[in-house]
Amino acid sequence: MPCPLCNLDARPADDIVWQFPHSVALLGPWQYYTGYCILVSRTHAVELFHLPDEVRTAFLEEMTTLTRAIADAFSPRKLNCELLGNQVPHLHWHLFPRGADDPDTLKAVWLALDRADRDESEKKRLQTSALPRSEIVARLRTKLKEMKASEPEA
């Protein structure tokens, strides 16, 4: 089976938040966590230590830049940065902003997302933000532009 994260061109362009030199930021499905992004490495690698040093450093700086943009745009109480890859072993970060009004704010998101697997109304709740997806993408892009985050074809 081809790696689903090696084929980002198949993604809807609307979901692409930012093209970094070493990674691509996608707006994730769970926008109850308003600003939730998935940051995908352009290089196919399974673990961070498989990347050449300078590529890894740049990739991690891009991750940090994106977390700052999410924080600036949506003022969460905390960012959760998770590199798992248990199902898709191609380096990608789940960047979840956690709100103070989330009743599960002290726990990892995966408990709620597991409920969403079995419960359609919970799924809908966790996919839905007070803002439309296009507005979330626009706010993130504005912050990234203000930060002058480098784009490959800027």
Next chain:
Amino acid sequence: MPCPLCNLDARPADDIVWQFPHSVALLGPWQYYTGYCILVSRTHAVELFHLPDEVRTAFLEEMTTLTRAIADAFSPRKLNCELLGNQVPHLHWHLFPRGADDPDTLKAVWLALDRADRDESEKKRLQTSALPRSEIVARLRTKLKEMKASEPEA
């Protein structure tokens, strides 16, 4: 309340795996994930982008070094690297090696750890490795020494 991760001297010395220049590696409680470490920043900061650039780069390199040592020592199918801080907002990484024989290997660990909160036998299972804790620490230190990971008082 004082920050519990600003007071690492109170930790049992046996649990300290490695002293890096910018972080301290502790052996975590859940050794069903054999080699599970918590890597604590020496600087008190809530988000990665609050660290000075050169400190953050070094902290993230130390995290990568530790994941490589865990992988070399215990050959997991995947590393999970998680910076959450929902309960303790002082930068620290949860580094979980995931085994192929874990029935929950496709999911984040937090579902199993949530069960352990309510179920004493599940808690015991997830705290227990086939190896004693002292042996796990010894194997990680051997790998880190081989990698010549820098220590502040090397």
